[in-house]
């Protein structure tokens with residue numbers, strides 16, 4: 001550790017107040033807001049591996065807490081995936097509390113970090129960095145409409161807080177011995193008192209998403225739940241529904257695993273020549289892909305008229321027929337669905353089933369490159385949910401998607417990156433007495 005002049009903050013201050021203090025230790029001293037005392041003490045060296053959403057948050061937080069932070073990123077630029085989020089607009093959080101927003105072997109793992117760095121804290125934090133939020137049905141975006149403005153704000157804050165940013169540094173190994181971490185890259189070696197692994201997952205074709213964080217964790221003795229693509233379209237049989245390819249229709253999809261209902265999602269179903277896609281299918285995909293991995297039978301039932309209860313469907317159709325007796329079955333459906341879908345539905349033997357529970361057998365998800373996130377990752381059983389610290393190595397932390405946590409669409413994955421990054425950064429920076 002090297003000597004550095006810093007100011008000691010009152011450690012009893014609530015987390016939020018400490019996070020909200022003006023950026024940079026020197027400024028906060030001068031204001032004297034919290035009755036600080038000047039001391040000479042060691043600065044803790046924190047190394048963050050991965051300059052994506054959670055790594056940037058962790059680095060900014062740790063530096064704000066007085067640590068000497070080095071951020072290692074193997075891409076040439078920081079936040080490449082962050083720049084692609086929300087179709088380039090960055091749905092960075094969500095004000096709606098959704099019961100099953102998070103999945104994983106232990107989805108409840110997220111609760112502590114999310115309550116300590118909440119959606120409100122996130123909005124305040126970004127607002128302080130100059131990112132004004134706009135809200136659409138609970139979904140939060142930067143007012144700029146550009147995800148890159150979020151990356152830039154975080155990068156500027158990190159530089160302002162004196163984070164040493166090293167890009168084109170691919171971390172190949174992390175070793176721990178005698179209370180010190182050695183972090184090896186292809187051409188260099190860094191030494192730290194704490195390491196935060198923020199390497200993300202191997203989802204998407206975006207450069208840098210190579211899944212190398214899993215191997216780093218495994219080499220340190222951590223169990224990794226097999227990563228699988230999540231937030232993906234689903235391949236289905238029977239094939240031959242090319243007739244409906246390209247159709248978008250409102251509906252509800254119910255996922256059955258071994259014949260039992262797992263979950264239902266409503267919204268726009270996108271019908272394709274290989275199966276089915278759209279937000280409701282993305283939300284169900286994590287369960288479907290993992291169940292297939294476990295060799296379980298997986299089926300989807302598509303309800304194309306979810307707003308009409310099954311027991312009222314017959315009367316509904318009879319009424320339509322009474323009003324327009326000259327129409328055949330396909331024509332009777334016109335006005336309810338796009339033409340292509342009317343053709344497919346009316347050709348089914350059982351019209352009721354076709355409308356309310358169109359059966360599809362799920363045969364697979366898409367590739368990692370076509371998925372938005374991964375399910376699986378570093379087992380949360382060996383990580384402290386309050387601090388994100390490893391239970392195997394003191395001073396080792398994990399954040400974001402590298403952990404066995406995946407969120408649904410709607411900003412929940414980035415909120416997890418912010419909350420887990422803030423927890424890891426804050427705790428990694430804490431000086432031992």
Ligand SMILES: Cc1cc2nc3c(=O)[nH]c(=O)nc-3n(C[C@H](O)[C@H](O)[C@H](O)COP(=O)(O)OP(=O)(O)OC[C@H]3O[C@@H](n4cnc5c(N)ncnc54)[C@H](O)[C@@H]3O)c2cc1C
Pocket residue numbers: 049050051052053054055072073074075078079080081082084085086087090091092093169170171172198199200201203204206207208209210211212213371372373399400401402410411412413414415417
């Ligand atoms: C197309 C797309 C759209 C999305 N849209 C949204 C959205 O709107 N809202 C939302 O909430 N979520 C969205 N997500 C998910 C969200 O982007 C991720 O959950 C989030 O970025 C995860 O943060 P992270 O810090 O864990 O990982 P990342 O942001 O992926 O960061 C990991 C970083 O580590 C680097 N790295 C990895 N291994 C090494 C190594 N060995 N050495 C050095 N560096 C390394 C990587 O290059 C990367 O920069 C989207 C994902 C995709 C692919």
